[in-house]
Amino acid sequence: xxxxxxxxxxxxxxxxxxxxxxxxxxxxxxxxxxxxxxxxxxxxxxxxxxxxxxxxxxxxxxxxxxxxxxxxxxxxxxxxxxxxxxxxxxxxxxxxxxxxxxxxxxxxxxxxxxxxxxxxxxxxxxxxxxxxxxxxxxxxxxxxxxxxxxxxxxxxxxxxxxxxxxxxxxxxxxxxxxxxxxxxxxxxxxxxxxxxxxxxxxxxxxxxxxxxxxxxxxxxxxxxxxxxxxxxxxxxxxxxxxxxxxxxxxxxxxxxxxxxxxxxxxxxxxxxxxxxxxxxxxxxxxxxxxxxxxxxxxxxxxxxxxxxxxxxxxxxxxxxxxxxxxxxxxxxxxxxxxxxxxxxxxxxxxxxxxxxxxxxxxxxxxxxxxxxxxxxxxxxxxxxxxxxxxxxxxxxxxxxxxxxxxxxxxxxxxxxxxxxxxxxxxxxxxxxxxxxxxxxxxxxxxxxxxxxxxxxxxxxxxxxxxxxxxxxxxxxxxxxxxxxxxxxxxxxxxxxxxxxxxxxxxxxxxxxxxxxxxxxxxxxxxxxxxxxxxxx
Amino acid sequence: xxxxxxxxxxxxxxxxxxxxxxxxxxxxxxxxxxxxxxxxxxxxxxxxxxxxxxxxxxxxxxxxxxxxxxxxxxxxxxxxxxxxxxxxxxxxxxxxxxxxxxxxxxxxxxxxxxxxxxxxxxxxxxxxxxxxxxxxxxxxxxxxxxxxxxxxxxxxxxxxxxxxxxxxxxxxxxxxxxxxxxxxxxxxxxxxxxxx
Numbered sequence: 151x152x153x154x155x156x157x158x159x160x161x162x163x164x165x166x167x168x169x170x171x172x173x174x175x176x177x178x179x180x181x182x183x184x185x186x187x188x189x190x191x192x193x194x195x196x197x198x199x200x201x202x203x204x205x206x207x208x209x210x211x212x213x214x215x216x217x218x219x220x221x222x223x224x225x226x227x228x229x230x231x232x233x234x235x236x237x238x239x240x241x242x243x244x245x246x247x248x249x250x251x252x253x254x255x256x257x258x259x260x261x262x263x264x265x266x267x268x269x270x271x272x273x274x275x276x277x278x279x280x281x282x283x284x285x286x287x288x289x290x291x292x293x294x295x296x297x298x299x300x301x302x303x304x305x306x307x308x309x310x311x312x313x314x315x316x317x318x319x320x321x322x323x324x325x326x327x328x329x330x331x332x333x334x335x336x337x338x339x340x341x342x343x344x345x346x347x348x349x350x351x352x353x354x355x356x357x358x359x360x361x362x363x364x365x366x367x368x369x370x371x372x373x374x375x376x377x378x379x380x381x382x383x384x385x386x387x388x389x390x391x392x393x394x395x396x397x398x399x400x401x402x403x404x405x406x407x408x409x410x411x412x413x414x415x416x417x418x419x420x421x422x423x424x425x426x427x428x429x430x431x432x433x434x435x436x437x438x439x440x441x442x443x444x445x446x447x448x449x450x451x452x453x454x455x456x457x458x459x460x461x462x463x464x465x466x467x468x469x470x471x472x473x474x475x476x477x478x479x480x481x482x483x484x485x486x487x488x489x490x491x492x493x494x495x496x497x498x499x500x501x502x503x504x505x506x507x508x509x510x511x512x513x514x515x516x517x518x519x520x521x522x523x524x525x526x527x528x529x530x531x532x533x534x535x536x537x538x539x540x541x542x543x544x545x546x547x548x549x550x551x552x553x554x555x556x557x558x559x560x561x562x563x564x565x566x567x568x569x570x571x572x573x574x575x576x577x578x579x580x581x582x583x584x585x586x587x588x589x590x591x592x593x594x595x596x597x598x599x600x601x602x603x604x605x606x607x608x609x610x611x612x613x614x615x616x617x618x619x620x621x622x623x624x625x626x627x628x629x630x631x632x633x634x635x636x637x638x639x640x641x642x643x644x645x646x647x648x649x650x651x652x653x654x655x656x657x658x659x660x661x662x663x664x665x666x667x668x669x670x671x672x673x674x675x676x677x678x679x680x681x682x683x684x685x686x
Numbered sequence: 687x688x689x690x691x692x693x694x695x696x697x698x699x700x701x702x703x704x705x706x707x708x709x710x711x712x713x714x715x716x717x718x719x720x721x722x723x724x725x726x727x728x729x730x731x732x733x734x735x736x737x738x739x740x741x742x743x744x745x746x747x748x749x750x751x752x753x754x755x756x757x758x759x760x761x762x763x764x765x766x767x768x769x770x771x772x773x774x775x776x777x778x779x780x781x782x783x784x785x786x787x788x789x790x791x792x793x794x795x796x797x798x799x800x801x802x803x804x805x806x807x808x809x810x811x812x813x814x815x816x817x818x819x820x821x822x823x824x825x826x827x828x829x830x831x832x833x834x835x836x837x838x839x840x841x842x843x844x845x846x847x848x849x850x851x852x853x854x855x856x857x858x859x860x861x862x863x864x865x866x867x868x869x870x871x872x873x874x875x876x877x878x879x880x881x882x
Contacts, residue, residue: 326710364714372725375810398724
């Protein structure tokens, strides 16, 4: 694109990382440093949440409770879910990689409101500290906090609600910042249809964050008010309705799965053309399908409540809309495959994770209609089939997209190259471990094993042992990947400005980028996907 | 679509950005109150009799007085923004000071109302109507407090000579926010006090 014929900026090796000392991080207004702080934080929460998952799998080695009490098991799956959702998967790509790369992608020196950006990080940390406070009486409600149990549980629900309110506020501020940045700070010539598809994904994501998050914020406030003031919105004894809580909760928590997946899809749209050396196929279809997913995603929350006693008419409408949201999702997948078709594909680690995304997300996506259809939903509701479906979309989808992004952008963020051999080894372990862990859950789910119990009937024993072995392989793979990251940081070879021969603007900045990103704001003359043409 | 910028610190871009940012924030606020309005609608349809009986226990006169107070405060904000656009910082400070005063009157009246309700044994836990009443007006009251803080900050900025006819973004933004706070009350008053 604009880089053609111009010298690409060479890094001096330190770039935005030059300044040292904790103050230079804690008070930084640099979007790259704030993004890096988010990445460190969220990866930490990912590992802690993963430990809880391993404890769950450990307990499920035997049909009877062996290692933990039922209460401890409830606490573990609650903390696993809540940490992974609220502290890792929602902020990881938007606040971490998004913060780092949105200004670089659109050709700006920073986000629109750098101070607000820093504030949103510290609000996030404050929320996390409040959540730590709630561990004096740890949550045992599941990550959905359904009433009436959450209104009566002895756990520190009120504290946790306030913590999550702060996390939500941080999410809103970040989304707001990105919307304004994308609207107002694009480099000259960067028209909407020349933006990288990661930006389209992040734009749709930010809209959901801004519009859906306040609803869950007020839901948590009302839950706290129910416990503190005796307000009765969710309490049938006072004329309230527990299903109202579910409506409020899912009005946020369904759209938020698109907050999780849309940025990952954006990363895939960047990685696939680079490693296929082909222009992205169906640019506009991919771009607008992000907006379509964000829009339709607001209208499907009821499909979490098919067994909660909604009217048959409401069930039918939500079911139809749920099928409808699959359309723009499939549009993306077909366009990625069309991009791969007859490309010069190479299998560097970012590409391996991107292809894994397509494969696993297709499995996760195609098991969705079984849950969206009313009759099969009643059969599969609250079984391990749902757990498997969710992990295939969220871990197989979002987390693989996140890993693709981490490997793709590692040279840019750190100025160092990763050891590619170890990265591929880690990928193989993650791929095998993931499928062994979660595919078995589809099987036990269809045969009726319910989720969220520490015990199960003996006939599911073999599958659960296989699943636990898979989870150990998966954990080893992730540890190898993290070790590779640390090794790369310590002694990786210096990275050139554009190691993947990619064309979007971040590769025109130095590796790592200077604090002001670009010496001169670039002038954009075409889209960033002219791969495989004589020019590139 | 909208224009692109060459430089981050272009004041025109900064103003446009602040404006877009604030409107986006107001969209968030609409959804925050939206959930409560939804709860109101659901329970009102379910228990029309409860709402008919209970709403009569609210003091319509005080509610109406507060409505007038808030609408007047929006007017003083408009005068303040108009003043700073013409470079009159002193007038801006007077107008925003008057707005803060009116907001304080609003909260005092609210205090009198709450105290009377508690005196009659009406609490958030009493029934769904009073749950809604206290939660909705309470959340609105918090917004009034936040708005007072923002307006005070604008006065501080103005006294330090930071605002002028060419730079008045904080004044305009806090004014916009204040109109939103006012608007929420315009919906709350009839829904809670008047509709039987």
